[in-house]
Amino acid sequence: MKIEKICILGAGTLGSRVALQSALSGYQVSVYDIHHKALESSKKVMQGIVKQLIGNGSLSQEKANEAMHRLTFTTDPSHAVADADLINESVTEEVNVKEKVWKQFGQLAPSKTIFTTNTSFLLPSMFADISGRPEKFCALHFHDVFYSKVVDIMPHPGTDPNLISLLEVFGKTLRQVPVIVKKENHGYIFNSMLMAFIGAAGKLLTKEVASIEDIDKSWMVNFHMPMGPFGILDSIGLDTAWHVTHKMPDAASQAFAGLLKKYIDAGKLGQKTGEGFYTYPEPAYQKNNFHE
Amino acid sequence: MKIEKICILGAGTLGSRVALQSALSGYQVSVYDIHHKALESSKKVMQGIVKQLIGNGSLSQEKANEAMHRLTFTTDPSHAVADADLINESVTEEVNVKEKVWKQFGQLAPSKTIFTTNTSFLLPSMFADISGRPEKFCALHFHDVFYSKVVDIMPHPGTDPNLISLLEVFGKTLRQVPVIVKKENHGYIFNSMLMAFIGAAGKLLTKEVASIEDIDKSWMVNFHMPMGPFGILDSIGLDTAWHVTHKMPDAASQAFAGLLKKYIDAGKLGQKTGEGFYTYPEPAYQKNNFHE
Structure with missing residues (x-):
């Protein structure tokens, strides 16, 4: 399958960075948060990073403008996930919050959508079943995206093995170094x-x-x-x-x-x-x- | 007291590096080893480092020659320690070897001599008494001297507190960053x-x-x-x-x-x-x- 549209759940620091890098890499990106205010600060975070990247010569104003046009921001979950090929979830690091979100988006998302979580210390197996599609569920964990360019790919025992190589390729398109965490491990590798x-x-x-x-x-x-x-x-x-x-x-x-x-x-x-x-x-x- | 003459016990990798840096910093240095062959390879190690330092522009040939003239190599323990202000010991990391060496040099060294050990994982208190001058005994542990320029100063409970600041100053004259290990700890800090x-x-x-x-x-x-x-x-x-x-x-x-x-x-x-x-x-x- 071809990944074209990304849905980012949670517009905090990490979600904003993954969203921006996805847009810079040519993907269509919708950024979802329950708080309108969070979306507003997400835009500011992105503008700050873009300014830095332009400042140090690693991005042109033109490419930045193109990327910003690929981004949409919404508090509407159905709108956020419509036609998404991949979700990357970065909501609050609390089990019940993540459970709630995965239950909700498991029902809303199109059947093609791949589910990935950006959790820092929790495990994908904790949310795979509640999402309703454990075989399409995997951890895809970014560090800070722009300075520390590692992405951890950590399946749970029920993840479809084909998903791993697909995420590896996806990670590379975001100019990250993918590493495989073969078994679930709190804190991945680093x-x-x-x-x-x-x-x-x-x-x-x-x-x-x-x-x-x-x-x-x-x-x-x-x-x-x-x-x-x-x-x-x-x-x-x-x-x-x-x-x-x-x-x-x-x-x-x-x-x-x-x-x-x-x-x-x-x-x-x-x-x-x-x-x-x-x-x-x-x-x-x-x-x-x-x-x- | 003024430190002018250094005696290095053990002409291995670390001993050779400390000896060379001491000579480069203006000290008179005698390098002691029981094996004549170890002294010969120590000279080669030093020549290799000097060549590198000259090559990367951080040392002149003239200063290198001056330093080499400040170095003597000997298998004679009395000759090695004659008039030494400070011993830095880097012999084999075995308790009985270090005990033997400190007993021997405790008897041979002039009363002014400060005793320091470069042990990696052992503790100064293990050798302080056998040296006969526990108050003048302290760990002074170098890393690789030329790339990792940290020197650990680790007293044992019987070390004279005045010795610590003296070793701190000495470490700086060798262009190292001194750090104080306030309590004995296997493996110091790093x-x-x-x-x-x-x-x-x-x-x-x-x-x-x-x-x-x-x-x-x-x-x-x-x-x-x-x-x-x-x-x-x-x-x-x-x-x-x-x-x-x-x-x-x-x-x-x-x-x-x-x-x-x-x-x-x-x-x-x-x-x-x-x-x-x-x-x-x-x-x-x-x-x-x-x-x-």
């Missing part, structure tokens, strides 16, 4: 490794082995990277990290979740609130003298 | 995080969640890095990774240690044997089509 390394950093901090700055320096200088684990946590959001960490039963994760909670309760969620482990917009780790 | 992330990668592989290549791609593309965990393992050496992993009691580490052992038994230790998870000198992850 997030599993990321959380392990961040957990180790958290343990070094809560056990008072080293300071935030020295832990970050160790990572940054050894790997020539622009951020260490606590800088990365600030960019992920401490609330997001806490959601994953506080569910882990081991003592080290619990201690780190406790520390994250203190920051969260003080309103320090990271970059988005202007403060987390560092203060923004000019965090210490971006300053020239950080390594001195 | 290696703790590295092994956690590599352990997570190993778990993804042994549980057959994803392929070696897809795991590496996920890391490389997300973080814009030249290697993923299995490429890094090939550069560390699978035998070195096995030494750490097989001692960890959890099932995931044991499974991964088992997998590493199979590679090791087949002579696949990584880059140094021409094959590990990838084949060298042109591993798949360095090829242009790796992400396709």
Whole structure:
């Protein structure tokens, strides 16, 4: 089958980015959200990215205009999914919300529509049956689309195996690097490794082995990277990290979740609130003298 | 006190690098090894690095010559340590070897000499007493000196606190970024995080969640890095990774240690044997089509 029309469910940060990249890659895209306001901010997010891409020379104004014409925004579910070849769902990371959405769109979508979820830490098997078409259901998980260009393809045991290669091709048309998660795994591939390394950093901090700055320096200088684990946590959001960490039963994760909670309760969620482990917009780790 | 003369114990890869950087930074350096042959290959290692540094424009031939004149190589322990202000020990990573060396040099060294160990995973408290001067004993752990310019300063509970700031200044004179490990910790800061992330990668592989290549791609593309965990393992050496992993009691580490052992038994230790998870000198992850 040929994929031509994409329906994006949920106009948050990730949904907006997938929608924009799909439109830039030549697909017709409808963006659905229950909130009109979310659609308005989605447009602004896209305009911001387009401006950046034009600014750094990787996109022309003409191509940007063409892409924007391929996008529609709607709060009408039937309109959103009409004639869609593929749904990519990025609604709130809560089981009951995703269940509700998949039940609804399972009934509304044309029979040809492929169902994909962009969930971060949940599993496709949790929603495959309720969608009414488990064989057409698969996780298709993007990272940030424009900087980290990986897309995870993670089937559940009931996914039609042919769907995997189709999604692989689709991922490449969006200029992403597709990776196959052969078995369902919370956090796919990258997030599993990321959380392990961040957990180790958290343990070094809560056990008072080293300071935030020295832990970050160790990572940054050894790997020539622009951020260490606590800088990365600030960019992920401490609330997001806490959601994953506080569910882990081991003592080290619990201690780190406790520390994250203190920051969260003080309103320090990271970059988005202007403060987390560092203060923004000019965090210490971006300053020239950080390594001195 | 003023540090002028450095004594390097053990002329292996790391010892040679620390010795060379010390000489390049203006220190008088004696390099000691029990094997004459090790001293000869140490000279070759240094000449190779000097050639690279001159080649990439970060060192002049004149400065290189000056540095080489500050280096002496000897199999005579008394000669090596005569008038040394600081010892940095990089002998074989075995407790009884290090104990023997520290007992010997504890007796031979002038009373002014500061004792530092470059151990990777052992702790300074294991050798502080046998050296006869626990208050002057501290871990001073380099990474690869020329690319990863971090130096860990890790005291044991009996280390004189004044020694820490002295070593911090010393580390900076070697153009390294000093980080303080406030409490003894196997693997300092970076290696703790590295092994956690590599352990997570190993778990993804042994549980057959994803392929070696897809795991590496996920890391490389997300973080814009030249290697993923299995490429890094090939550069560390699978035998070195096995030494750490097989001692960890959890099932995931044991499974991964088992997998590493199979590679090791087949002579696949990584880059140094021409094959590990990838084949060298042109591993798949360095090829242009790796992400396709």
